[in-house]
Amino acid sequence: MSTILHRYQEILTKIAQAPRPLNQNVQLLAVSKRHTSADIAALYQAGQRLFGENYAQELEQKAQELAHLAIQWSYIGHIQSNKIKKIVHFASEIQTLASLKHAQLIEREAAKIGKTPYPVYIAVNAEHEEGKNGVALEEVLALAEEIASHCHNLKVMGLMAIPPARYSDTLTEAPEIYTMLRQQADKVGQGLLSLGMTGDLNIAISAGSNLVRVGTAIFGTRT
Numbered sequence: 001m002s003t004i005l006h007r008y009q010e011i012l013t014k015i016a017q018a019p020r021p022l023n024q025n026v027q028l029l030a031v032s033k034r035h036t037s038a039d040i041a042a043l044y045q046a047g048q049r050l051f052g053e054n055y056a057q058e059l060e061q062k063a064q065e066l067a068h069l070a071i072q073w074s075y076i077g078h079i080q081s082n083k084i085k086k087i088v089h090f091a092s093e094i095q096t097l098a099s100l101k102h103a104q105l106i107e108r109e110a111a112k113i114g115k116t117p118y119p120v121y122i123a124v125n126a127e128h129e130e131g132k133n134g135v136a137l138e139e140v141l142a143l144a145e146e147i148a149s150h151c152h153n154l155k156v157m158g159l160m161a162i163p164p165a166r167y168s169d170t171l172t173e174a175p176e177i178y179t180m181l182r183q184q185a186d187k188v189g190q191g192l193l194s195l196g197m198t199g200d201l202n203i204a205i206s207a208g209s210n211l212v213r214v215g216t217a218i219f220g221t222r223t
């Protein structure tokens with residue numbers, strides 16, 4: 001088996017074995033930014049359907065190259081207003097929404113091409129980290145309410161967060177901020193939580209994550 005497929009199986013096993021709240025279903029988002037379409041196709045053949053991309057141009061190129069596969073593309077990169085049309089066209093959801101302005105632009109593009117209701121996650125910058133995208137945890141509900149009242153063509157799936165890197169699976173239990181993210185996600189839209197990457201899979205799943213996003217541990221180091 002190729003290295004990528006081997007690592008993919010290892011991550012699936014790790015997810016399956018991670019302790020979690022009762023009956024919690026956890027999905028894997030394979031983060032494929034700066035990895036090749038050939039690698040993505042290999043993972044697709046092994047059964048993976050959900051892939052994450054961070055750059056509109058790269059998303060477009062891969063979605064076109066792999067148009068013959070039933071891939072579900074998730075956009076997890078920084079949002080620029082002038083790229084929203086492209087992102088909405090090629091991605092089936094956006095996980096990095098952090099403003100009403102972008103919500104309205106996304107909804108407009110989605111409505112134009114009949115892709116409604118369009119799924120979005122609100123991105124949370126849970127510890128107010130400088131230079132990191134997302135709204136503060138205290139602002140999540142206000143933004144969710146604004147979106148709900150102004151953007152009827154969006155479907156808010158829940159919250160997405162990239163917590164500070166110091167939180168990792170060396171901890172024996174989930175930090176309070178993970179628990180707070182879980183509680184806040186329960187109050188937003190469909191109540192889903194996209195939380196956890198390679199280094200914090202276990203604590204994210206134990207806190208109640210529904211979706212973990214893994215790149216390097218499957219595809220290897222990005223070029």
Ligand SMILES: *Cc1c(COP(=O)(O)O)cnc(C)c1O
Binds near residue numbers: 031197213
């Ligand atoms: C790149 C990225 C990941 C995956 O990171 P790796 O370190 O490659 O596992 C997960 N989530 C987001 C939002 C990312 O941008």
